[in-house]
Amino acid sequence: MALGDARRASGKAMETARRAIGTSNEAERRGIGAAMEASRRGTTVDDINAVVAPPRANKSLPEVQARGGVPAASGTGEFKPRPASNTGGGIASPLTEKTRSVDGKTVPDREYYASGLTSSDGLFILPAIKTMNMTDANGATVQFQYADPNGTVATEEPT
Template identity: 45%
Template sequence: MTTLAQQRAQIRKGIEEARKPTAAAERKAIGEAMIARRRGEQQVDDINAVVRPPKQRRALRSIEPRGGLAAQKGRGNYVPPAVNPGAGGGIASPLVETDYSTRLYWPGRVVTSVDGLLSFLIRPIKEITQQDANSAVVKQQFAEPPAP
C-alpha cells in the first residue's frame, strides 16, 4: 500500500511529464509576446485598424473659359460721406429718454406661475426713443419675445 506522500509524488511526476513538451513552447511564446509588446506592434495594428486611410482627392477637370473679359483699368470718383462737424460718427453718451410716452410696446401677455396661483400681465417693450449728448435722436428697437 502506498502512502499519501508517495501518491502525491506520483501525481506531481505525472503533471511534470505532461507539461514537459509544452513548457519550452510556452517560454518561447512568452518571450515573443514580450518583444512584440516592447516594439508596440499590437498598438500599431490596433490604430491602423481604427483609422481609415484618407481618401484620394480627385482633381477637377478644367473648364474652358467662355467669353472672358480681358483685364481693364477702371476709374471712380470717391465722394466722402457728409459728416456733421459736431458729431463723431457714433452715439454720444449719455442716452436720455426725454418723453416716456413715446415708448412702443408689443401686445400684452399673461404669464401664470407654475402652480397657477399668480398671473401677471407683461407688456414687452418694442421701441424706445432717446436723445444722445449731441441732441441726435436714437431709436432702440427690440424683437418680439417668444410666447411663454
C-alpha cells in the first residue's frame, strides 16, 4: 500500500469514528432531554413527590410540671431617710490624680508591679500599675487597685 493510500484510509477511519461519536452524543442528548421532559410531566409517583416539599414534623414543647403558687402576702419594710450630710454617697466627680515628690521631681502617686507586663512576643516588659491614688471633688482619697497582669494575686496591702 502506498503512503498516500494509507493516509486516505486513516483519514476515512477518523471521519467514520468522528461521525459515530457525533451520532452517539446526539442520541445521548436526546435521551437526556426525553428524561427531563418525563420528570417535568410527572409520569411517576417519585417525580411528583420530588416537586412537593415534604411536610414539616411539628415538635411539641416538653411538658413542664406546674410549680406551686406563691401565697399572697403583705410586704413589710422600714423607711430609712437619707442622712442630711453630703458624705458617704460615693465618689464625687471629677477625680484628680495625686502626685508625690521623688528625688526632687513631682511624679504621679502610683505603685507598679515589679514583674511588669511582658509583651506577647516576650521582647518588651512594660510597666504595670498596681495602685493609683486619686482625690475626688470632695477631697476624699480614692485608691484604684489593679490586678497583676501575670495572673498572680497580690497578698500584701498596698502602701
